C-alpha cells in the first residue's frame with residue numbers, strides 16, 4: 102500500500118512485527134534482527150514502552166554477565182471482544198490484544214433476522230463486558246462473519262447460508278455498543294490472523310485457510326496479503342461446483358463444494374436426510390453434531406465412518422481446485438471436522454491426488470487448526486488487536 106510513511110513509523114512497525122514473532126526477546130537480539138545499532142533500536146523500544154504497546158518482562162538467560170530484560174507486546178489493561186457468527190450459533194469471548202483468551206467461550210442461537218441479531222449480539226457483548234469488567238478497557242469488537250462483505254466491512258453483500266443480502270450490520274452494532282466494530286469475512290479474518298500471528302523469521306508464504314463449519318469459507322494469502330478481488334468477494338471456493346447435478350446449496354445453485362463438505366452436509370449424509378440448505382434446520386439434524394458423528398465413528402459406527410470418509414473425499418476433490426488455481430505453499434484447515442483428521446486424511450489425500458494437474462501438487466502441505474484453538478475467534482480478535490499495533494495505512498505483514 103503506497104502511503105507516505107516516515108522512516109520512523111516504518112521502523113516502529115517493523116519492531117512491533119518482530120516482537121510479535123519473537124517475543125520474549127532482548128534488546129540486543131532485536132537490534133540484531135533489525136540490523137540496527139543497539140542505541141537506535143533502544144530509542145524505538147523506549148517510545149513503544151511509553152505508548153503502552155511494549156513492556157519489559159522477566160530477565161532472560163545469559164551465558165555471562167548481566168541477564169538482559171526481555172521485551173513483550175503489551176496488552177495490559179486492554180481487551181477485545183471476539184465474535185464468531187455462524188448460521189446456527191454465534192460464539193464470543195474476551196481476548197487480550199494478541200488474541201489470548203481471557204474468558205471462556207459463550208454462545209447463543211443466531212437470529213435469522215438481521216435487526217433481531219444486532220440487538221441480541223449487542224446485549225450479549227454488554228453482558229460479557231459487565232461480567233468481566235476486571236479484564237480491562239475494551240478497545241473494540243471484532244466480528245468474523247459467514248458471508249461476503251463490502252471492502253469497508255460495514256455491509257453484508259451476501260450471506261447465502263443466512264439468506265441475507267445488502268445488510269448494513271457494522272454501524273448499527275457499533276451505535277448500540279458505543280464501541281468500534283471491525284467486521285470481516287470469517288475465512289479472510291482467519292487468514293489475516295495467520296499473517297499477524299506468524300512466528301519466527303519465515304514469512305507465512307502463499308497459503309490458504311479453509312474454514313469448514315455450517316458453510317465453507319476460504320481465505321487466501323498471496324504475497325503477504327489477503328486476496329480480496331474487485332468486490333472483496335474473492336475466494337468463494339465453497340460455491341465452486343463439484344457437480345452440476347449435486348445437492349442444492351444455500352446459494353441457490355446445485356452441487357457446490359459446500360453442499361458436500363459443510364458440517365450440515367456431513368450430518369445429512371449420516372442421517373440419510375436430504376441436504377437442507379435453508380433455515381430452519383430440521384429438529385432431527387439439530388440434535389446431532391459433527392462432534393457426535395466423530396465420536397460414533399470412533400465407537401465403531403459404520404454409518405458414521407462412511408459419512409466422514411465421504412466428506413473427506415469430497416473435501417480433497419475441492420482442495421484440488423484450490424491447488425490447481427493457486428498452487429499455495431500450505432493449506433490450513435479449521436473446523437470441527439479436523440478432530441477426525443486421522444480418520445479422513447487418507448480420503449482427503451486420495452481426492453486431492455485424483456484431480457491435481459501437477460503430480461508434485463498432491464504433496465501440498467495440509468495442516469489442521471484444532472477446534473479448541475478457536476481459529477475464527479482468533480481471526481475476529483486480530484481484526485481489532487492487530488490494528489492497534491499496526492500503523493494506519495501500513496498493511497499487517
Ligand SMILES: [Zn+2]
Pocket residue numbers: 339340350351352353354357359
Ligand atoms: Zn453454493
